[in-house]
Amino acid sequence: MGPLLVALLILLGVALVVGLWLMGLYNGLVRLRQAVKNAFANIDVQLKRRHDLIPNLVNTVKGYAAHEKDTLERVVNARARATSATAPADKLKAEGELTQALGRLLMVAESYPELKANTNFLQLQGELTQTEDKIAYTRQGYNDSATAYNTAIKVFPAVLLAGMFGFGEEPLFETPAAEREAPKVSF
Amino acid sequence: MAHEIWVPVVGGALGIGCLLLSLRSDRRRRFIDDTPTSKARGVFIGDVELKGVVECERPLTSHLVETSCVWYSWSVAEHWRRVVRETYTDEKGRTRTRTRVETGTTTVASGGAATPFFLRDDTGAVLVRPQGADVEGAVVLSTTVTPGHPLYYGKGPPGAVIHSTYQRDFLESAINVGQALYVLGRARERQDAVAPEIADDKRAQMYIISVRGEAEISRSHALGCWLWFAFGLSLAGGTFAWYEQTEQFTPAEQLLGYSALAAGFLAALVFGWAWMVHNSIVGLRQRVRQGFGNIEVQLKRRHDLVPALAAIVAGLGQHERMVQESLAALRAQADLRSSAAASGPEPAHTAPARVEALAPRLVALREAHPRLIADEAFLELQRRLSDTETRIALARAYYNDIASAYNARLLVLPDRWAAALSGLRPEPLFVAEGFERASVEVEL
Numbered sequence: 001m002g003p004l005l006v007a008l009l010i011l012l013g014v015a016l017v018v019g020l021w022l023m024g025l026y027n028g029l030v031r032l033r034q035a036v037k038n039a040f041a042n043i044d045v046q047l048k049r050r051h052d053l054i055p056n057l058v059n060t061v062k063g064y065a066a067h068e069k070d071t072l073e074r075v076v077n078a079r080a081r082a083t084s085a086t087a088p089a090d091k092l093k094a095e096g097e098l099t100q101a102l103g104r105l106l107m108v109a110e111s112y113p114e115l116k117a118n119t120n121f122l123q124l125q126g127e128l129t130q131t132e133d134k135i136a137y138t139r140q141g142y143n144d145s146a147t148a149y150n151t152a153i154k155v156f157p158a159v160l161l162a163g164m165f166g167f168g169e170e171p172l173f174e175t176p177a178a179e180r181e182a183p184k185v186s187f
Numbered sequence: 188m189a190h191e192i193w194v195p196v197v198g199g200a201l202g203i204g205c206l207l208l209s210l211r212s213d214r215r216r217r218f219i220d221d222t223p224t225s226k227a228r229g230v231f232i233g234d235v236e237l238k239g240v241v242e243c244e245r246p247l248t249s250h251l252v253e254t255s256c257v258w259y260s261w262s263v264a265e266h267w268r269r270v271v272r273e274t275y276t277d278e279k280g281r282t283r284t285r286t287r288v289e290t291g292t293t294t295v296a297s298g299g300a301a302t303p304f305f306l307r308d309d310t311g312a313v314l315v316r317p318q319g320a321d322v323e324g325a326v327v328l329s330t331t332v333t334p335g336h337p338l339y340y341g342k343g344p345p346g347a348v349i350h351s352t353y354q355r356d357f358l359e360s361a362i363n364v365g366q367a368l369y370v371l372g373r374a375r376e377r378q379d380a381v382a383p384e385i386a387d388d389k390r391a392q393m394y395i396i397s398v399r400g401e402a403e404i405s406r407s408h409a410l411g412c413w414l415w416f417a418f419g420l421s422l423a424g425g426t427f428a429w430y431e432q433t434e435q436f437t438p439a440e441q442l443l444g445y446s447a448l449a450a451g452f453l454a455a456l457v458f459g460w461a462w463m464v465h466n467s468i469v470g471l472r473q474r475v476r477q478g479f480g481n482i483e484v485q486l487k488r489r490h491d492l493v494p495a496l497a498a499i500v501a502g503l504g505q506h507e508r509m510v511q512e513s514l515a516a517l518r519a520q521a522d523l524r525s526s527a528a529a530s531g532p533e534p535a536h537t538a539p540a541r542v543e544a545l546a547p548r549l550v551a552l553r554e555a556h557p558r559l560i561a562d563e564a565f566l567e568l569q570r571r572l573s574d575t576e577t578r579i580a581l582a583r584a585y586y587n588d589i590a591s592a593y594n595a596r597l598l599v600l601p602d603r604w605a606a607a608l609s610g611l612r613p614e615p616l617f618v619a620e621g622f623e624r625a626s627v628e629v630e631l
Contacts, residue, residue, distance in 0.1 A: 054495075061499075065506045072513035121503035121564055125496055129571055132492040133381045139484040140232035141376065147233065147477040148390060154473065155466040172480030179490040180483075185497045185572070 025158055029167050032149040036170045039138075039145035046135045057127055061120045074101040139173045146170040191430060198426025199448075203455055205419025209412045210463045216408035217467050218392050219371060219401060221596070222474075223588030228310035228574075229581025230374050230383045231481050234392065234474065237313060237370045237385070238401070239306035241362060247302050251342055251359040252327045258317050258396070259361035260299035260324065263343045264292040266331075269350040292356060293348050306370055306385075310577070314377060315370055315396065319387025323397040324360035331356050362398060369404065371395045423452060464605035468596050475593045475614045478586035482617070485579040492575060500568045583617045590614045 078098035085091040150169050153162035161167075222236045230237065241257055249259035268290045277283055301322070305312040332339050334353050343355050362368065372395065373388040387394055397404055427448050431441060594613040597606045 062502075065502075069506070069509055069513075072510060076513050076516045118503060118507070118563060121499055121506075122567055125499050125564065125567055125571065128495050128499070129492060130381045132488050135491075136484050136488045137232055137376050137381070137383065139487070140481055143477050143480040143484065144231075144233040146480075147473045150476075151470045151473040154469045156462055172476060173483050173487070174480070175483040175487040175490065180486045182576075183490060183493045183497075185493060185568075 022161065025161055026165065029149075029152055029158065029162060029165075032145075032152050033167065033170070036142070036145045036149045039142040043135065043138050043142055046131075046138045050131045050135065054128065054131065057124055061124045064120050071101070071104050074104070078102075143172050146172050191433060195423075195427040195430040199423045199451070202419040202423030202452065205415045205422060206452075206455055206459055209415035209419060210459050212408050212412035212415060214463050214467050215393055216405050216412065217471075219395075219405045219408065221471050221589070221592040222371065223585055223592065224401070225585055226310040226581050227306065227308045227313045228577060229585055230313050230385075231484075231582070231585075232374055232376065232383060233477060233481075235372070235374050235385065236401070237306055237308070239308040239312070239368060239370075241304050241364055241366045241368055242307050242312060243302065243304040243364050245302070246304075246364050247300055249327065249359060249361045250298060251338070251357055252361070254327055254361055254363055256324075256361040256363045257304040258299070258301040258322050258324055259327075259359060260297075260322075261328075261357070261359040262294055262297035264294045264356040264358070265343075265348045266290070266292050266352045266354040266356070267348050267350040268352050295348065295355070296344050303384075304364075306368060310581070313374070314382070314384040315372075316384060316386040317396055320372065320394040320396045322362070323395075323399060324362045325366065325398045326358070327361045327363070328357055328359040362396070366398060369395070369397045369399065369401055420452060423448060461605050461608065464602055465609050468593070468602065468606055468611060469609065471589070471593045471596060472611060472614070475586070475590045478582070478589050479614075482579065482582040482586055485575075485582045489575045489579060493572065496568055496571055500564050503564045587616050590616050 075098070078094065078101040081094040081097065085094045152158055153167045153169065219236075222234060224238050225231070225235045227237065227239060243257045246255045246257055247259065248254070249256050250261045268288065270286050270288055272284055272286050274282055274284045301317040303314055303316045306315050330338075331354055334340065338357055339355055342357065347353065370385055371393055372385045373391040374383040374385050375388065376382075377384045395404065399407075427444065431444055436444060594616075596602045597611060597613055
C-alpha cells in the first residue's frame with residue numbers, strides 16, 4: 001500500500017465523517033424548523049377550539065338564564081292569577097297552574113341548587129379563562145420552538161450551513177399594537 | 188521506540204477533551220447565572236429556573252430514616268478487611284513473600300424512589316416531575332453501625348460479605364416535604380390541567396433539582412471548569428514530558444516542543460472559549476427575544492380575555508336584577524296570601540294544599556337567594572383581572588432580568604470581546620410610560 005493510497009484513504013475517511021456530520025446538522029435544522037411549524041399549527045388548534053366552544057357555552061348559559069327567568073315569571077303570573085281569581089272554577093284552574101309552575105321552579109332549583117344562573121356564569125368565566133390560558137401556553141410553546149430553532153441557526157458552526165441552505169429566522173409571537181393596551185372594564 | 192509518539196498525541200487529545208469538558212462546565216455556569224428566577228405563576232413553556240418549597244399530597248417514605256419525602260436515595264456498604272500474601276522479587280533477584288492488609292467496602296444494598304411534587308413560592312405552585320433530573324438531596328443519615336444496631340439487619344440484607352468486619356455504612360439522602368429547593372429545567376404543558384410542569388426533556392440544557400442554593404451550584408460548576416482545565420493541561424504536559432524524557436530531547440528541542448505544546452493548548456483554549464462564549468451569548472439573546480415574545484402572549488391573552496369576562500359579569504348582573512324583581516313580586520304575593528288566609532278559610536282542594544306544602548321550600552329558596560347576588564362573580568372578575576396583570580408583570584420582569592443579564596454579558600470582560608467579534612447588540616429594557624408611573628387615583 002503506497003503512501004499516496006493511505007493519504008487518499010485518510011482523506012476519504014475525513015470527507016465521509018465531515019459529510020455525515022454536516023448531514024446530521026442539516027437534518028437537525030430541518031427537524032427544528034418542522035417543530036416550529038407544528039407548534040404554530042398547535043396555536044390554530046387551540047384557536048379553533050375557542051371558536052367552536054365559546055359561542056356554544058355562551059348560548060348554553062343564556063339558555064339557562066332564560067329558562068330560569070321564564071320559570072320565575074310563570075310562578076309570579078300564576079300566583080297573581082290565583083289570588084285575583086274569585087269564581088271557584090277559575091281559582092281551581094289558577095291553583096292548578098300555580099302548582100305546575102312551582103313544581104317546575106323547584107325542579108330547576110333542585111337540578112341547579114340554590115336557583116342560580118350565577119353558577120353557570122361563574123363556570124363560563126372559568127372555561128373562558130382556561131381556554132385563553134391554553135392558547136397562551138400554546139403560544140409560549142410556539143415561542144419556545146421558534147427560539148430553539150432560531151438559536152440553532154445562529155450558533156457556530158450551524159450558522160454557516162443555515163446561510164447556505166436558506167434557513168431563515170422564524171418570527172416570534174407578536175400582538176398587534178392596538179391590542180397591547182389594557183382593555184377598559186366598565187359597567 | 189518510534190511508536191511511543193502516540194503517547195503524547197493521545198495525551199494531547201485527552202487534554203483537548205478535558206478542555207471541552209471544562210468549557211462545558213463554564214457554559215453551564217453561565218446558563219445558571221444568566222437564567223433569571225421565575226415565579227411559579229410566571230412559569231412559561233421553555234427553560235425556567237425556580238426557587239420554592241416542596242409540597243406533596245402523597246409523599247414517599249424514605250427507606251432508612253422513614254421521613255416523609257418526595258425523593259430519596261439510600262445505600263448500605265459493608266466493610267471488609269483481608270490479609271493477602273504475595274510473592275515478589277527483591278532488588279537482589281531473590282523471591283520473597285510478604286503480607287499486606289487490604290480493606291474496603293462493598294455496597295450490599297441500595298435503592299431510591301421519586302414522586303412528582305409541587306414547588307410553591309409566594310405566587311403559586313408548579314408541578315415538578317423529578318424523573319430524569321440530576322437530583323441532589325440533603326443527607327438525612329450517614330452512620331456506621333455494628334450488628335447489634337437495629338438498622339444493621341433491619342434495613343440491611345442478611346448474611347455478610349467475605350472477610351466482613353461486621354460494620355456497615357448506612358447512607359441516605361432525601362428531599363423532604365417543606366424543603367427549600369432550586370430547580371432548573373424545562374417547562375411544558377401539563378396533560379391533566381391547564382398549567383405548566385417541569386419535566387425531563389431531551390432538549391434541556393440541564394435538569395437540576397437541588398437542595399443547594401443557586402450560588403453554590405454555580406460555584407461548583409466554576410470549580411469543575413478549572414479542575415477539568417488543570418487536569419487536561421497536566422495530562423497533555425505530563426505525557427509530553429514523559430515522551431521528551433524517553434526520547435532524550437536536546438535543550439533546543441525541549442524548548443521548541445514545550446512552546447509548541449503551550450501554543451497549541453492556548454490556541455485550542457482561545458478558539459474553544461470564543462466558540463462557547465459566542466454560542467452561549469447568542470443563545471441568551473434568543474432567550475431575551477423569547478422573553479419579549481412571551482410578554483406579547485400575555486398582552487394578547489389580556490386583550491382577548493378581559494372584555495369577555497366583563498361581558499359575562501354584566502350579563503349576570505342583568506339576570507340577577509330580573510330574578511330579584513321576580514322574587515320581590517313573589518314575596519309581596521305571599522304576604523298578600525297569608526293575610527288573605529288569616530281573614531277566611533281556604534277552599535279545601537287538594538291543589539292549593541300542595542301549593543301550601545311547596546311554599547316553605549319556596550320561601551327557603553327565596554331566602555337563600557339574596558346572598559348569591561352577582562358579587563361572587565364580581566369578586567371572581569377582580570381576581571382574574573389581577574391574575575392577568577400579575578402574569579403580564581411577571582413576563583415583563585423576566586424579560587427585564589434576562590435582557591439585563593444579556594446586556595451585562597456584552598459589557599463584561601472578557602465576554603465583550605467575543606460579543607464584539609459576533610457584532611451582538613444590546614436589547615432595550617421595558618420601561619413604563621411617564622404617566623403610568625404616577626400613583627393611581629381611585630374614584631368610586
